[in-house]
Amino acid sequence: MLRDITIGQHFPGNSLVHRFDPRLKLVLTILYIVLLFAASNPLGLTLSLIFLAVMYAVAKIPFKLILKSLKPIFPIIVFTAVLNLFFVSGEGDPVFKLGFLTVYAEGIRYAVLMAVRVMALIAGTSLLTYTTSPIVLTDAIEQLLKPLGRLHFPVHELAMMMSIALRFIPTLIEETDKIMSAQRARGADFESGNPHNFANGPLSIEVTAQDGSKAVYTVNAIVSDKIAVGMLTATGAAASYDGLLLSAFADYDVQFLDASATKPADMEAYYRNYDLIVIHASVAGNNPIGVATSDLAGIKPILNLKAFTYSKDRWNWSTPNNTEIGRMHSNVDVTLQNHPIFTNVAFDGDKLELLAQPSTVINAFQYVSAPFTGTSWTVPMETANHTLATIDGDDAKVHIHELNLDNSAKYLLIGLSNEGDSYTLFNTNTVNLLKNAAAYLLNPNVYYDYASKLPVGIKNSAATARIGYFNGFINNPEQETVISEPWPLTTIKRGT
Numbered sequence: 001m002l003r004d005i006t007i008g009q010h011f012p013g014n015s016l017v018h019r020f021d022p023r024l025k026l027v028l029t030i031l032y033i034v035l036l037f038a039a040s041n042p043l044g045l046t047l048s049l050i051f052l053a054v055m056y057a058v059a060k061i062p063f064k065l066i067l068k069s070l071k072p073i074f075p076i077i078v079f080t081a082v083l084n085l086f087f088v089s090g091e092g093d094p095v096f097k098l099g100f101l102t103v104y105a106e107g108i109r110y111a112v113l114m115a116v117r118v119m120a121l122i123a124g125t126s127l128l129t130y131t132t133s134p135i136v137l138t139d140a141i142e143q144l145l146k147p148l149g150r151l152h153f154p155v156h157e158l159a160m161m162m163s164i165a166l167r168f169i170p171t172l173i174e175e176t177d178k179i180m181s182a183q184r185a186r187g188a189d190f191e192s193g194n195p196h197n198f199a200n201g202p203l204s205i206e207v208t209a210q211d212g213s214k215a216v217y218t219v220n221a222i223v224s225d226k227i228a229v230g231m232l233t234a235t236g237a238a239a240s241y242d243g244l245l246l247s248a249f250a251d252y253d254v255q256f257l258d259a260s261a262t263k264p265a266d267m268e269a270y271y272r273n274y275d276l277i278v279i280h281a282s283v284a285g286n287n288p289i290g291v292a293t294s295d296l297a298g299i300k301p302i303l304n305l306k307a308f309t310y311s312k313d314r315w316n317w318s319t320p321n322n323t324e325i326g327r328m329h330s331n332v333d334v335t336l337q338n339h340p341i342f343t344n345v346a347f348d349g350d351k352l353e354l355l356a357q358p359s360t361v362i363n364a365f366q367y368v369s370a371p372f373t374g375t376s377w378t379v380p381m382e383t384a385n386h387t388l389a390t391i392d393g394d395d396a397k398v399h400i401h402e403l404n405l406d407n408s409a410k411y412l413l414i415g416l417s418n419e420g421d422s423y424t425l426f427n428t429n430t431v432n433l434l435k436n437a438a439a440y441l442l443n444p445n446v447y448y449d450y451a452s453k454l455p456v457g458i459k460n461s462a463a464t465a466r467i468g469y470f471n472g473f474i475n476n477p478e479q480e481t482v483i484s485e486p487w488p489l490t491t492i493k494r495g496t
Contacts, residue, residue: 011061022136025131045116045117052123077118081114088107089106091106141159204216227253228275230278231256232290236259244426245423263288275442276301277301277303281417285314294315297409303438318372323364327364328357330367331391331399356425359422364419381403386401387400416430
C-alpha cells in the first residue's frame with residue numbers, strides 16, 4: 001500500500017508536458033480543477049477526462065501510475081459516492097428503498113459523477129507533480145504570487161512550505177516502507193493477525209532464514225508505568241542495608257544490574273532500557289562496567305555514588321579520598337542552596353548533615369580533588385563542571401559534583417560510601433537529596449544556571465516560590481509587602 005502512494009513524486013522526462021513553463025502548468029491545473037467542478041453533466045466530465053488522457057499520453061506517463069495514485073484514496077472515493085447515493089433526493093419514484101434509506105436515480109447519477117470527479121481531480125493534480133520537480137514548482141509558485149509581495153504577503157515562505165511538503169511526502173513514505181520491510185524480515189506481520197495479549201502468556205515468533213532454517217523467539221513483556229532506573233550494584237541485587245537508599249527511588253521502576261567482571265561490547269545498548277543510571281557505592285572502583293559507564297557522561301543521565309571511580313586507572317578524572325571517621329556533613333555555599341537537588345533539605349548555615357549519627361568507618365563520606373585533570377577530562381567537560389558541596393568549605397575537596405554537557409543527560413556525583421553501617425544512618429536530608437537528584441537528572445527542561453545562581457525552568461518550587469536574595473537578584477514571586485524592623489522579618493500578603 002505504501003508503495004502505491006505517488007503524491008509528490010517527480011518522474012524526469014523530456015516530453016512536451018515536461019518542457020512546459022511550470023507557471024503555465026500551474027495555471028492550467030487550476031483551470032482544470034475549476035472546469036472539473038463546474039461540469040455538471042456527463043459530457044463535461046467526459047471532455048475533461050479526454051483532455052487528461054491526452055496530457056498523460058503526451059507526457060509518456062504510464063497508465064498504471066494513474067491507478068497507483070488512485071488506489072490509496074479509493075476508500076474516500078467510495079465513501080463520497082455512498083453519501084451522494086443515499087442522501088441526494090429526486091423527483092419521481094425511488095429506484096429502491098431499504099428501511100430508512102432511499103435511492104433515487106438522481107442519487108445514482110450524482111454518486112457516479114462525484115466518484116469520477118474526485119478520481120479525475122487526483123489524476124490531474126498528480127500529473128503536475130509527475131512532470132515538474134519540487135524546486136521548479138517552488139519557483140513557479142513564487143513568481144505567480146510575486147504581486148502579492150507588495151502587500152507584504154509572505155510569498156517566498158508560502159512557496160517554500162508547499163515545496164517542502166511535496167518534497168518530503170515521498171521521503172517519509174520511503175522511510176516508513178524501509179522500517180516496515182525491516183520488521184517483516186524479523187517476523188512482523190502487517191497484513192493479518194491481532195495484537196498479542198501478553199496477559200495470556202509470552203509471544204512466540206517463528207523466523208525463517210534465507211537458507212530455509214527456522215528459529216523460534218519468545219518475547220516476554222515487562223510492563224511498568226514508572227520511569228526505569230538501572231542501578232548498577234556489586235551483586236545485581238539490593239543489599240540488606242539499602243532500605244533508605246531505595247526509598248528515595250520509590251517513584252521509579254528500579255532494576256538492578258550486576259557489575260560483572262565482563263564489560264558489554266555496547267555500553268549504550270546495555271543501558272538503553274533505562275532512563276537513569278545509578279552507580280551504587282558497592283561497585284568496585286575498578287569494575288569494568290563501572291569504568292566504562294564514564295563513556296555515557298553527557299549521553300545518559302547518571303547519578304554516581306562511588307567517588308573512587310574518578311581514579312587515574314579508572315575514569316581518570318581526579319583523585320578520590322576518604323574523610324575522617326565520624327563525619328556527618330558536607331558544606332554547601334549559601335548561594336547554591338537554591339539548587340533543585342536541595343529542595344526540602346535543611347541546612348545549618350552552610351552545613352548539610354546527611355547522617356543521623358556518626359559512622360564508625362573512615363570512608364562514610366568520599367570526595368574528589370579539584371581541579372579535575374586527566375586524559376579523559378576534556379575542554380567541554382571543564383566548562384560544564386561545577387562543585388555543589390565540599391568538605392569543610394575546601395574547594396579542592398569536592399563532595400557533590402555536577403557535570404552538565406547536555407540538559408537531557410546531566411551527571412551528578414554524591415560521594416556516599418556504603419561501608420559499615422553508613423547507608424543505615426541516612427537521615428531525611430539524604431533521602432530528599434537523592435530523590436531530588438533523580439528528579440533533576442530526569443527532567444531535561446530544568447538546569448541550574450551557575451552564573452546567576454538560579455535554577456532555570458522551575459516554577460513554584462521551594463527554591464523559587466519564596467522571597468530570597470540570590471546573587472544580586474531579589475526573588476519575590478507573590479509580590480508580597482516586606483516590612484523590615486528590628487524584630488524578625490515579616491511578610492504581608494497583598495490585600496491584607
